Amino acid sequence: MKVVTANRLQDGAVVYLAPDNSWSERFSGAVLITDAEAQDVISVISGRVREIADAYLIDADASGPVGRETLRETIRSAGPTVRPDLGKQGERA
Amino acid sequence: MYRYDEFDETIVRERVKEFRGQVERRLSGEITEDQFKPLRLMNGLYLQLHAYMLRVAIPYGTLSSRQMRQLAFIAREYDKGYGHMTTRQNIQYNWPALVDTPAILDALADVEMHAIQTSGNCIRNVTSDQYAGAAEDEVEDPRPWCEIIRQWSSFHPEFSFLPRKFKIAVTASEHDRAAVKVHDIGLRLYKNSEGRTGFEVLVGGGLGRTPYIGHVIRDFLPKEHLLSYLEAILRVYNLLGRRDNAYKARIKIQVNAEGIDAFRGMVEEEWARIKDSGVDLPREEIERIRRYFAPPPFEKLPRESTAFNDAAASDKGFARWARVNTVAHKQPGYAIVNISLKPPGKPPGDISDEQMEAAAHIAERYSFDELRVTHEQNICLPHVKKDDLYAVYQSLQAADLATANIGLASDIIACPGLDYCTLANARSIPIAERIAERFSAAGVEDDIGELKIKISGCINACGHHHVGHIGILGVDKKGEEFYQITLGGSGAEDASIGEIAGRGLSSDEVIDAVERLVDYYRANRQDGERFLDAYRRLGLDRFKEAIYADAQAA
Ligand code: SF4
Numbered sequence: 073m074k075v076v077t078a079n080r081l082q083d084g085a086v087v088y089l090a091p092d093n094s095w096s097e098r099f100s101g102a103v104l105i106t107d108a109e110a111q112d113v114i115s116v117i118s119g120r121v122r123e124i125a126d127a128y129l130i131d132a133d134a135s136g137p138v139g140r141e142t143l144r145e146t147i148r149s150a151g152p153t154v155r156p157d158l159g160k161q162g163e164r165a
Numbered sequence: 166m167y168r169y170d171e172f173d174e175t176i177v178r179e180r181v182k183e184f185r186g187q188v189e190r191r192l193s194g195e196i197t198e199d200q201f202k203p204l205r206l207m208n209g210l211y212l213q214l215h216a217y218m219l220r221v222a223i224p225y226g227t228l229s230s231r232q233m234r235q236l237a238f239i240a241r242e243y244d245k246g247y248g249h250m251t252t253r254q255n256i257q258y259n260w261p262a263l264v265d266t267p268a269i270l271d272a273l274a275d276v277e278m279h280a281i282q283t284s285g286n287c288i289r290n291v292t293s294d295q296y297a298g299a300a301e302d303e304v305e306d307p308r309p310w311c312e313i314i315r316q317w318s319s320f321h322p323e324f325s326f327l328p329r330k331f332k333i334a335v336t337a338s339e340h341d342r343a344a345v346k347v348h349d350i351g352l353r354l355y356k357n358s359e360g361r362t363g364f365e366v367l368v369g370g371g372l373g374r375t376p377y378i379g380h381v382i383r384d385f386l387p388k389e390h391l392l393s394y395l396e397a398i399l400r401v402y403n404l405l406g407r408r409d410n411a412y413k414a415r416i417k418i419q420v421n422a423e424g425i426d427a428f429r430g431m432v433e434e435e436w437a438r439i440k441d442s443g444v445d446l447p448r449e450e451i452e453r454i455r456r457y458f459a460p461p462p463f464e465k466l467p468r469e470s471t472a473f474n475d476a477a478a479s480d481k482g483f484a485r486w487a488r489v490n491t492v493a494h495k496q497p498g499y500a501i502v503n504i505s506l507k508p509p510g511k512p513p514g515d516i517s518d519e520q521m522e523a524a525a526h527i528a529e530r531y532s533f534d535e536l537r538v539t540h541e542q543n544i545c546l547p548h549v550k551k552d553d554l555y556a557v558y559q560s561l562q563a564a565d566l567a568t569a570n571i572g573l574a575s576d577i578i579a580c581p582g583l584d585y586c587t588l589a590n591a592r593s594i595p596i597a598e599r600i601a602e603r604f605s606a607a608g609v610e611d612d613i614g615e616l617k618i619k620i621s622g623c624i625n626a627c628g629h630h631h632v633g634h635i636g637i638l639g640v641d642k643k644g645e646e647f648y649q650i651t652l653g654g655s656g657a658e659d660a661s662i663g664e665i666a667g668r669g670l671s672s673d674e675v676i677d678a679v680e681r682l683v684d685y686y687r688a689n690r691q692d693g694e695r696f697l698d699a700y701r702r703l704g705l706d707r708f709k710e711a712i713y714a715d716a717q718a719a
Contacts, residue, residue, distance in 0.1 A: 081192065083262035084216035122194035125212055125263075140644040144583060148214050152584035154512050154594045158245055158260075159215050 074110045075102045075132040076117055077148070078124035086148045086160070087124070089117060095124070097160065099136055099149040176320065177274045180281060184208045185267035192264065209280025210266055213585050219258045219266065220283040221273060225293035225311040225335070226254040228536045230529040235276040237521035243269050248521070250506060250514040250542045252578060252629055253332070254292045255283055259585055281319070286327045286414075288318035288399075292334045294342045295539040298458060299501050299547040301493045304356050307337035309455040310391060313446060316454075317392050324399050328406035329414035331399070332371075339658065344540060346370050346379045346660035347632055349416045350398060354388075363387050368398060368428070369420030372626035376662045377417045380425040382432060389451065393444040397436035401428070461533035461548055466498025470551035483558050486569040489611075491554065502532070502546040502557060503539075505568040505576060509601035512594045513579045514542030523564035531557050541578055543571065573610040574618060574683065575601035578629055582622030582639060583646070589622035591639025591646035592672075596620055599676050604683070613683055616696045617655070632656035634697045635679060636663045648675040652682075652708055653700045664705050666712055678712045685711035 076089035087095035088102035096102055105113055110129050117127045130145050131138050137145030151159015184204070191201040205211075209220040221236070228236075236256060240248050243265045244258045251257055261269055273279055282289055291311045298306040314333060318324065324331070336343040337354035345351030351367035364386040370379025386394050398416075407413045420428045446454075477484040492501040504524060507513050516524075524544055528536045531553045532546035539545055549557055561567040570576045577600060580586065582593030597620050604610050619633030630636030636651035647669030654663030670678055683696070685708060690699045700708060 079212055079216070081198075082264050084212055084260075086215060121197050122192070125198050142644055143646065144214070144589075147583060151215060152594075153592065154584050154598065 073104045073131070073133055074107060074129045075099070075104060075137075076113060076127055077102075077130055077145070078117075078127035081121075081123055081125050084125065089113070089127075099132075102132070104132065104134065173277070173319075174274075177277075177279050177281070180208070180279070181267060181270045181274055184270060188263060188267055203285075205263075205266075206284040207281070208266070208270065209283040210261075210263070211284065213259070213581075213587055214583075215585065216260045217263055217266070218585070219261045219269060219280055220251070221256050221258070221278060221280045222283050222290040223254050223256060223278070223538050224315050225291055225297065225308050226295050226537045226539060227297075227308065228538065229276075230525040230534050230536070232276045232278060233521050233525035233528070233536055235272060235278070237518040237525065239269055239272055240518040240521065242272075246519075247515050247517045249512070249581065250516065250538050250544070252540050252542065252580070252627060253290055254538050254540055255290055256538070257581075259581075285325075286329050286331075287325050288314075288321065288327075288331045288333065291315050291318070292332070292343055292348075292540060294336045294338055295537040295545045296342060296492065296501055296547065297337065297537075298460060299494050299496075299499075300338050300340075301495045302339050303337040303495070304354055304362055305337055306458050306460075307335045307352075307354055308458050309451070310352070310354070310388070311335050312454050312457070313391065313451065314395065317395070324403060327399070327403055328408045329411065329416075331402075331416070333395075341656075341658040341660075342539075344629070344632065344656035344660075346658075347372055347376070347629075347656055348379065350395065351379050352391075357385050361385075361387070364391060366394065366398075368432075369417040369425070370660075371415055371417040372629060372631045373415070374412055374624050375415075375418065376626070376631040377421060378660050378662060379417075380420060382425065382429050389448065390440060390445055392446060393440045393442075394432075394436055396439060396444050397432045400435055400439075401431045405431075460496075461535070463496045463499065463548070464550070466496075466550065466552075468497040470498060470554075473551045473554050476555035480555070482569075483555060485611075486558055486567055487554060489569040489573065490571045491549075494548065496548070498551055500549050500551050500554060502549045502554070503571040504544040504546065504561060504566050505570050506543050506566075507570055507576050507601065508565065508568045509570075509575045509605040510598050512584075513577055513597050513601075516544070520564050520566055523560065523566065527557055527560050541576065543576070570601075570605070570610060572615050572617075574604040574613050574616045575610060577601055577618045577620060578633070579620040580622050580628035582620070582628075586622060588625060589639065590624075590641035591622050591648065593620040593622040593628055593637075593639060596637060596639075596648065596672060596675060600679050603676060603680060609683075609687075613687065614695060616683070618679065619654075629656060630654070631662050632660065633663060634695075634700065635682060637675060637679075640669050642669060646672055648672065650675065650678060650682075650712060652705060653697065655697055659697075666705065666709050670712075681711045681714065682708055 090096040091103040150161040334348040366383040367379035577597040579593040579597035583589035620637040621628035621630040622639040632654040650666040651663030
């Protein structure tokens with residue numbers, strides 16, 4: 073399965089495509105899509121240039137990013153591991 | 166200190182205005198990211214893992230208190246309360262919003278700073294010795310020459326689209342604190358046997374994927390010809406450098422492919438052509454710029470300070486800090502103070518807005534209003550009276566800035582790595598933090614002595630791992646972080662590229678391996694021998710054994 077992720081244009085924040093086609097700041101709000109759908113979705117999404125700086129697909133399941141880029145994407149979804157007060161992990165409290 | 170002239174001011178303001186328009190057009194969707202990206206990069210704005218990142222140039226590392234306060238203001242107002250000092254004497258903000266960037270650039274322009282030429286294939290921020298104008302061993306202050314290069318290279322039409330980025334470093338001391346041998350061009354001011362001062366010019370050094378130590382292209386260049394000679398080098402590079410392959414586009418590849426003699430021949434030929442064509446600055450102009458860097462009004466003081474000696478006798482912590490973090494000054498009664506941005510367990514090079522304010526305040530009060538940022542990601546106060554050292558130390562302590570570890574094992578260079586950087590293979594900062602904590606907790610740093618550990622999160626080598634006495638490179642093995650150790654590198658006057666010590670290690674293994682390397686050194690060193698010298702004497706194999714001895718069992 074895949075998830076569409078991007079950096080939001082205004083502030084660069086990491087966002088995920090949500091089921092209602094909006095952007096979620098949390099991985100938990102992301103919509104899982106099948107590998108077969110992925111290319112179509114990303115090409116449509118890439119047209120939304122006013123919202124995001126870039127968009128790409130990551131391998132994921134319901135629990136979070138998986139596969140080769142797990143660490144990178146986990147850090148993106150949480151924040152720098154050396155500053156637990158910053159990024160999304162810091163906002164959670 | 167140099168102040169912008171009207172020309173600089175106008176051009177920087179215009180660039181901000183232009184960028185504001187570009188940001189608006191991007192936000193309205195009028196231009197796409199592909200169109201916008203080169204424009205934002207030209208203004209130092211990158212996109213990293215979590216957010217945008219703004220890289221601001223600190224020309225030759227010199228800052229006034231006013232500028233430092235403005236950097237603090239930006240960190241507080243537009244970022245998350247801190248900045249990161251880089252190995253190129255830049256400061257990076259990790260969380261600026263795109264919409265705020267024009268305002269940040271305006272705030273920078275208010276204090277004669279900018280983010281221009283901190284990205285792209287142009288001549289980047291000129292770097293120098295952080296002790297310039299203060300070092301006991303320098304022949305003269307190198308900064309007027311840095312400033313001359315800065316003015317010449319800023320918006321240089323011919324050199325704005327080079328095959329690849331281009332970095333120049335300048336030193337004027339025997340002891341090289343600016344790593345001139347690993348720059349595209351390295352310049353060392355020295356006095357020749359006839360008593361004339363000029364530049365030794367090195368070319369083709371660099372780190373990254375293909376590390377090289379620079380070659381001497383000219384033993385002695387009369388100072389007044391600096392710009393024409395640089396122009397000749399850049400022109401040969403610009404015409405013949407490879408543009409077909411980014412990995413082969415740096416001047417080091419060209420120099421090493423052609424051979425230094427052939428390359429020198431082309432440069433000399435070009436130089437002969439342009440030498441007298443008005444590229445070099447007239448003497449009056451050089452003098453005018455030099456006057457901006459006139460020494461501050463030092464007091465005539467005795468070499469020794471009673472106040473200092475008394476304080477050092479009664480406060481052990483101060484005595485140690487003074488021994489480790491201060492350096493002899495050329496002016497009697499003064500010292501150079503290093504402020505470490507490497508408290509063990511914290512990200513190397515990070516400084517909070519409050520600490521910036523504190524450092525600015527201390528510099529204003531005790532160091533003629535001047536600060537320097539160093540390529541080793543620390544700060545320095547160039548001109549402090551020995552009589553004031555104790556007061557400075559106490560003020561630094563109050564701001565959590567009194568870590569005493571300059572040049573020691575916990576004074577580690579580390580790039581942002583996978584905690585921030587999109588290009589990273591592995592994290593750098595946690596490795597630096599853990600190594601620093603281990604050595605400082607064990608209380609063995611003073612015994613280990615000078616040890617340069619440098620960590621990069623990928624082969625781009627922003628953390629200068631190739632020239633670490635112990636270098637650590639993050640690599641990715643099937644999605645897992647691994648670390649490769651290199652040994653015996655140096656970025657100083659005895660420059661060398663470290664040798665790869667073998668297979669990659671996990672993050673836990675690498676911490677233990679570094680400790681074993683140091684144990685091996687302590688057990689086998691001769692009197693007064695640094696880690697690097699012991700390594701050079703004993704060789705790779707013996708140290709390699711130390712690394713892998715237990716790692717295999719684990
Ligand atoms: S060395 Fe690599 S990981 Fe580190 S900052 Fe440079 S590009 Fe990023």
